[in-house]
Amino acid sequence: MARLATQIKTLANNFLGLLYPEFCAACNQNLVNQEKVLCTKCLYELPRTYFHKVPGNPIEEIFWGRVLLERVTSFYFFQQGSKYRKLIHKLKYQNQPEIGIELGKHFAADLKTEAIFNEIDLIIPVPLHKKKLKMRGYNQSEMIAQGLAEILPAKLDTKSLIRKTFTQTQTKKNRYERWENIETVFEVKKPEIIEGKHILLVDDVLTTGATLEGCAQCLLKVKNVKVSIATLAFTSLQ
Numbered sequence: 001m002a003r004l005a006t007q008i009k010t011l012a013n014n015f016l017g018l019l020y021p022e023f024c025a026a027c028n029q030n031l032v033n034q035e036k037v038l039c040t041k042c043l044y045e046l047p048r049t050y051f052h053k054v055p056g057n058p059i060e061e062i063f064w065g066r067v068l069l070e071r072v073t074s075f076y077f078f079q080q081g082s083k084y085r086k087l088i089h090k091l092k093y094q095n096q097p098e099i100g101i102e103l104g105k106h107f108a109a110d111l112k113t114e115a116i117f118n119e120i121d122l123i124i125p126v127p128l129h130k131k132k133l134k135m136r137g138y139n140q141s142e143m144i145a146q147g148l149a150e151i152l153p154a155k156l157d158t159k160s161l162i163r164k165t166f167t168q169t170q171t172k173k174n175r176y177e178r179w180e181n182i183e184t185v186f187e188v189k190k191p192e193i194i195e196g197k198h199i200l201l202v203d204d205v206l207t208t209g210a211t212l213e214g215c216a217q218c219l220l221k222v223k224n225v226k227v228s229i230a231t232l233a234f235t236s237l238q
């Protein structure tokens with residue numbers, strides 16, 4: 001009986017697949033069986049950094065002398081002209097939050113192999129501007145964080161770190177003053193919730209690290225907090 005039910009379910013899924021075929025977000029081939037977002041080939045060929053296995057890796061160096069972090073890693077290299085370049089664009093601008101969730105899960109499976117990432121208490125996404133959230137309907141970093149939290153033993157926390165809305169006087173400041181001000185853009189809501197915790201701060205892409213640095217500095221003001229960073233992609237400025 002159970003076997004029959006499974007067979008019917010598989011048939012139904014295959015039928016639905018014919019009606020609503022899903023495509024690989026990188027190469028546009030039809031997805032088959034259990035594949036989600038990426039086909040098996042694209043998932044296999046994804047240019048992963050494996051920086052989670054390398055303390056003192058090149059992306060940790062970006063933050064040296066700026067903010068004290070435990071570990072920094074990215075899932076894959078964001079390369080010019082690669083078929084994976086569209087992934088972040090689709091996640092941010094084409095209403096495909098499932099890309100963040102699925103890639104977050106694959107990323108977490110890699111992170112899980114290192115002890116330190118199993119010691120994370122809270123996963124906190126970089127908060128989005130209210131206006132952008134309204135336009136986009138979701139925070140892409142939160143989707144990645146959600147995928148990570150499904151696999152890692154840590155808890156997703158979307159309430160503790162918030163982005164303050166700009167006041168008129170702040171937007172009138174010149175660029176240097178605004179740079180100086182970056183950490184005041186973010187605020188910790190209830191410090192007692194994150195006190196003593198190891199936090200994994202999550203964003204979609206790491207470039208200069210300015211926003212992540214601002215968030216980390218804000219979190220580190222709370223007693224005994226440790227911060228690590230994980231982003232889906234890493235792109236160098238060159």
Ligand SMILES: [Zn+2]
Pocket residue numbers: 024025026027028029038039040041042043
């Ligand atoms: Zn593919």
